[in-house]
Amino acid sequence: MKLYEYLGKKLFHRYDIPVPQSKMAESSEEAAEAAAELGDVVIKSQVLSGKRGKAGGIAFASNPGEARTEAERILNMRLNDLTVEKLLVEEKLQIEQELYLALTVDGALRCPVVLASLDGGMDVEEVAEDRMIKWPIDVSIGLQDYMTREICRKMGVSGALQKEFIKLLPKLYKMFRELDAELAEINPLALTPDGLVAADAKVTIDDDALYRHPQLPRVKEKTDLELKAEELDIAYVELEGDIAVMANGAGITMATLDMVQHYGGAAANFLDFGGGADVERTAQALELLLGTNPKVLLINIFGGITRCDIVAEGFVKVRESKGIDLPVSFRMVGTKEAEGRAILEKVGIKTFNSMDDAVRHAVELTGAS
Amino acid sequence: MSIFINKQTRVLVQGITGKQGSFHTAQMLEYGTNIVAGVSPGKGGQSVEGLPVYDTVFAAMEKEPVDASILFIPAPFAKDAAYEALSAGVKIIVLIPEHIPLHDAMDIMAYARKQDAVVVGPNTFGLVSSGSSKIGIMPNRYFVPGPVGIVSRSGTLCYEIVGHLTEHDIGTTTVVGLGGDRVVGLNFIDVLSRFEEDPETKAVILVGEIGGSSEEEAAAYISTSMKKPVIAYLAGRSAPPGKRMGHAGAIIERGRGTFESKVKALNAAGVEVAGLPTEVPALIKKILS
Missing domain, CATH: 3.40.50.720 (NAD(P)-binding Rossmann-like Domain)
Known part of the structure; x- marks a missing residue:
């Protein structure tokens, strides 16, 4: 779950990481009031998208009038295809230098890694490899001061700034671990006359650990259907095409989408209803798909722990109760394959043996309708 | 073995x-x-x-x-x-x-x-040494002994590929599921190095997917340290960036973990990447003959 900048900064504040003085605004009037209180301000659109500055979603204002005009403009814009509902109005910092600091998870090393650079304020991909210091952390000992000193040495940082890092990094690590973060990024980390201040916040919390953080706000990034799928514990992603796809297993679902593209079609979604689904779950997944109004339905079942007869039963159940009047391409092999086929044949549905044939047939069906 | x-x-x-x-x-x-x-x-x-x-x-x-x-x-x-x-x-x-x-x-x-x-693992189907021991949840009947080692990030897709091999009477030595999460214990290199030393394994299939950098790291290992032939199949060619495709680890983030990057790295290491799962048996037959 990605957090908006203002939510990330609230967490930083809770962990004693310095952030600028700020006010939230949902109207130009509120932005003007905030500016009256804070003086020179920066007005920042709160959307879950990077590159806000380049897209015109960040503006400076030196008086309430300017703040009102800029806030009006930003609230009315489409920012990287998102609407802006909230603005963060912050005191303008006196920035001497922009740095970069983040904690993330390194899958290859299987542990957290500190990323630090003197080249902050720019797109992280644009930072030269040798200017980005990476330091893996063994979670059994955690972040120790010697690590911070070493990171500073590699960056060429000493003296007062090193002391600032030794104060700040353990707080970021504590937050990263305690809140089950996947990413806690400060870019830029601003060096001001008062020391280091987090001028931005990009925090992502592990979805699988949200259950143990009831106090954290829930940010809605997903579409309604994606949320419904999440409730049902079905992996679902909306795409742009017209062939609704349903398969059992993430890898094979991806491969099915690839094959749809290979044969010139376009998938409407990714839907993995997992292994070992029962009739109810199969029916729920199907109902979810039908709600997207696709042109063609493509079902790819390789029965391992998933039983073909159960999937067939779920399909027939939905067909009888809700009606499925769109063309279907059904592939079904594996556990209880013969039984599953028999159930589908009774209602006049033919199944394919191979994934190739089923996908090709689905793509042909989109052309026919 | x-x-x-x-x-x-x-x-x-x-x-x-x-x-x-x-x-x-x-x-x-x-x-x-x-x-x-x-x-x-x-x-x-x-x-x-x-x-x-x-x-x-x-x-x-x-x-x-x-x-x-x-x-x-x-x-x-x-x-x-x-x-x-x-x-x-x-x-x-x-x-x-x-x-x-x-x-x-x-x-x-x-x-x-x-x-x-x-x-x-976590989020793995386990591992099976064909014909002798299965510690996992994969369907029994596809895993018959033979000369091919398989290491995969996903379950059902791996069964699909093993199913195609079985149709062509090609069996397996050991099949290992690494798991679909971002942090897993065994990685491709751990398993490839064991296959390299296993006298029974004549060829290896790597089943990967978008996200992370483990395929790229595997490619670097194959080019420097493996004599045995390896082929690959990768899922996620059509996946949009920024979306988790079912597996927690299957996500293109900040321009990293793309299909193209993985194919390029594997090809550079001399690993042929099958375009479709159905093409895997032919590639393996070519290598084994």
Whole structure:
């Protein structure tokens, strides 16, 4: 779950990481009031998208009038295809230098890694490899001061700034671990006359650990259907095409989408209803798909722990109760394959043996309708 | 021959009395796996499929020392169960559950390193040495002995490929599921290096997907350290960036982990990448002949 900048900064504040003085605004009037209180301000659109500055979603204002005009403009814009509902109005910092600091998870090393650079304020991909210091952390000992000193040495940082890092990094690590973060990024980390201040916040919390953080706000990034799928514990992603796809297993679902593209079609979604689904779950997944109004339905079942007869039963159940009047391409092999086929044949549905044939047939069906 | 496990490997099932645990215990026994006991806290003294059930891993180990343990434990409790097995001295831990919190996975890996143990998964279908031992949840009938080693990030897609091989009478030595999460124990290189040393394995299939950099790291290893032929299939060519495609690890983030980057790295290492799963048997036949 990605957090908006203002939510990330609230967490930083809770962990004693310095952030600028700020006010939230949902109207130009509120932005003007905030500016009256804070003086020179920066007005920042709160959307879950990077590159806000380049897209015109960040503006400076030196008086309430300017703040009102800029806030009006930003609230009315489409920012990287998102609407802006909230603005963060912050005191303008006196920035001497922009740095970069983040904690993330390194899958290859299987542990957290500190990323630090003197080249902050720019797109992280644009930072030269040798200017980005990476330091893996063994979670059994955690972040120790010697690590911070070493990171500073590699960056060429000493003296007062090193002391600032030794104060700040353990707080970021504590937050990263305690809140089950996947990413806690400060870019830029601003060096001001008062020391280091987090001028931005990009925090992502592990979805699988949200259950143990009831106090954290829930940010809605997903579409309604994606949320419904999440409730049902079905992996679902909306795409742009017209062939609704349903398969059992993430890898094979991806491969099915690839094959749809290979044969010139376009998938409407990714839907993995997992292994070992029962009739109810199969029916729920199907109902979810039908709600997207696709042109063609493509079902790819390789029965391992998933039983073909159960999937067939779920399909027939939905067909009888809700009606499925769109063309279907059904592939079904594996556990209880013969039984599953028999159930589908009774209602006049033919199944394919191979994934190739089923996908090709689905793509042909989109052309026919 | 096989890697990691064989007919003699003594196996424990943690969470044996649950629905998944008991079902897959029966399946593994049918395959020929040498399961010696199960654990379910509070259910000690019962039996499942004729196997004794103990309250704790330590209690099981006192009576029936094991080499490996497979966990059918709900994600929120998986860290505790994995720690228990590692602490009791089990050297191979197979973590079946999906949705184990990322930080729990990192904690488990750190402790496993200290205990010098191998962790397979989480979010894996397990591993099988064809014809002798299966510690996992894959369908029994596709895994027949032969000369090909397989290492895969995903389950059903791997079965699909093994299914195509079986149709062409090509069997496998060992098939290892790394798991679909961002942090997993075994990686491609750990498994490739074992296949390289296994005299029975003549060729290797790597089944990867978008996200992370493990395919790129595998490619670098193959080009410097492997003599045996490797081919690959990768899922996710059509996936949009920024979306998790079912697996927690299957996401293109900040321009990294793309299909193109992986194909390029593998091709540079001399690894042919099949365009479709159906093309895999022909590529393998070409190599083996």
